[in-house]
Amino acid sequence: MKIMLSAGEVSGDLHGARIARAILSQAPSTVLVGFGGAEMEDAGVRLFANYESYNVMGVLEVLKNLPRIYRLLNLLTDAMREEKPDLLVLIDYPDFNWRLAKRAKALGIPVFSYIPPSAWAWRKGRAAACAKLAEEFVAIFPHELPVYEAAGANISFVGNPLVDTVKAELPERVARERFAFPEGSHGILLLPGSRRQEIEMLLPDMLQAARRLSVERPETKFYLPVAPGVDESALRAKIDAAGVPVTLTHEARYALMGLMDAAIATSGTVVMEAALMGLPCVVLYRFAPLNYFIGKLLVHIQSFSLPNILLGEPFETELLQDEVTPEAILRETLPLYRGEAHRHEVTAKLAEACRRLGPPGASGRVAEKILAAARRHLSSNGDET
Secondary structure, three states: OEEEEEEOHHHHHHHHHHHHHHHHHHOOOOEEEEEEOHHHHHOOOEEEEEHHHOOOOOHHHHHHOHHHHHHHHHHHHHHHHHHOOOEEEEEOOHHHHHHHHHHHHHOOOOEEEEOOOOOOOEOOHHHHHHHOOOOEEEEOOHHHHHHHHHOOOOEEEOOOOHHHHOOOOOOHHHHHHHOOOOOOOEEEEEEOOOOHHHHHHHHHHHHHHHHHHHHHOOOEEEEEEOOOOOOHHHHHHHHHHHOOOEEEEOOOHHHHHHHOOEEEEEOOHHHHHHHHOOOOEEEEEOOOHHHHHHHHHHEOOOOOOHHHHHHOOOOOOEEEHHHOOHHHHHHHHHHHOOOOHHHHHHHHHHHHHHHOOOOOOHHHHHHHHHHHHHHHHHHHOOOOO
């Protein structure tokens, strides 16, 4: 049995790696091929291309890179034609992956969608279009189901893999020694994201807010975990220019989260990871002007932070576009220091949001569904092996 996986970006690569390991654990003879990154390759996926060469975001950026993206699409189409996988598994990365899905369907290869497009938030019509291409969907958040169910999709929620993976890598005592963070210290985590555009747009305001926090709370220590693939020298140059001491770290990110008072974070999966570690965030996002204008026309949601979406209430501060200023970040971060009553209220809500992610073992349950879908295809072709 051969299964092809397609994932782009850091998070998709991690999801793909978890699924690959779960598939091989349950069906060791399965051949895994596809498009992804180093994590998927380490997990046993033979890659046709690495996503790091194609990782772009934003309307203008995508337009400039269209020729390269279409060359990749053609490369993967040729690979499907030659390899004849029994199933194509799309992992997030919607704008590219659903073009690939159309080509797979034309080749008679069934499509399985893991982390489908966010039709609940914008372009609801995508749910119906996707339902015509994929035989089965698995979502990682419960609020994603209704719009797909209304479109007639075979969709389920079997839990979120973050519940299994977000755990402190070190005991607290060892972590305190590792990060030179003795008991009673106060710390703020800076989480600017992994995409270059996000770092350029948000890190300067984070650092200026850190400068102001160091005046208001001079005992504060600042840490910034360096995401894979990020240019550390560029980060250090921005930090030096801001004139605020920030410790760059490379390991035990979750253990570090467990020590901190709060985080100043770019919106994304990392905010949900922080929630699972009981770490409240001031959540930021800023788009390029054209992208923001288009987004305002298309996106109609009350919140963009995952914990807020899960509970249906804005209990965790969100700052969007022009709201992102050093002064606003300072104002919203100060009440999140340990000992503040507001921090206790927020962490209680975070725990409630995390309970909605479901029980442990999600990747294993997704792998079961993927293997069952591939076997159905084999059976329908008269091959039971």
